[in-house]
Amino acid sequence: MADQAYRSLADRLVTLRIRPGEPLNDERIAAELGFGRTPVREALKRLEHERLIVSYPRRGTFAAEVQIADLRHLSEVRLQLEPLAAALAAERAGEDDRAGLSRLLERLAEASGGESDLIRLDMTLHRAIYAATRNPYLEDTLIRYDNLATRIWCLFLDRLPGLAGHVHEHGPLLRAVIDRDAEKARALAANHVEGFEAAIRGVI
Known part of the structure; x- marks a missing residue:
């Protein structure tokens, strides 16, 4: 309970x-x-x-209040850990993980829901990659930081264009993990974190 x-x-x-x-x-x-x-x-x-x-x-x-000053701190940590998680997921994901990621990739391709649905899909995609790392400590840590980053995103949601585009960026990342391309997954995850910070800074 x-x-x-x-x-x-x-x-x-x-x-x-x-x-x-x-x-x-x-x-x-x-x-x-x-x-x-x-x-x-x-x-x-x-x-x-x-x-x-x-x-x-x-x-x-x-x-808790959403502290915009935390954006830099969160990005510093996520820029190290998100690419690591993506690369590990590509290397370690089992067949069940890959099947689940493939289903998410199909779901992502069809996603056109409202803001709340897209945000939850974004969180689901991140968590699926974290779980595929087979490292529970890394998974728990990244869920915590992703939660805090998502709060910042939600705070500026009405001023941020292209939520759907941001979420759909996960498509190539999921494909790289499924295809076991660790270096590509690492690079795409880093780009995603950098793009997130740039988008927030563009409206504050």
Whole structure:
């Protein structure tokens, strides 16, 4: 139940359906999700560790603000780890992984949904590549940083053109992983991270 509560709250926090600075009450969340307060509190502790929420003594718990100053820090880390993950996925992905990535590639080719659907597809694509690295520590680390980067993206979504194009950039990356082309996957992942930062800086 703690994992379910975590996933539900993380999705809302990352996509800004829970707005930055919004207060979070564990009793109200537990009632809304149909869980006890204990799993919700466990989920909140995990979310605080991942910098998605902040807690203040005697004030309460709040959705973390989106700090644009963090963009450079996030990009520095992601520019090292995303290409590494892409290359490892190309080298290590098993047949089941490749079949799953192929299905995602087909889904991507047909994607023309709304903003929220595209954002969730973007997150799904990233997570599939992370999982294919077969390195749980790298996977967990990148999910955490991808969540924080996606919050920045969502904050400027109404000012950023070409969301669909950004998401569709994953097509060649997925193909490189499926084809076991580690160096191409590495280069495409680096370009994607650099393009993300450039797009955000273009509107701030």
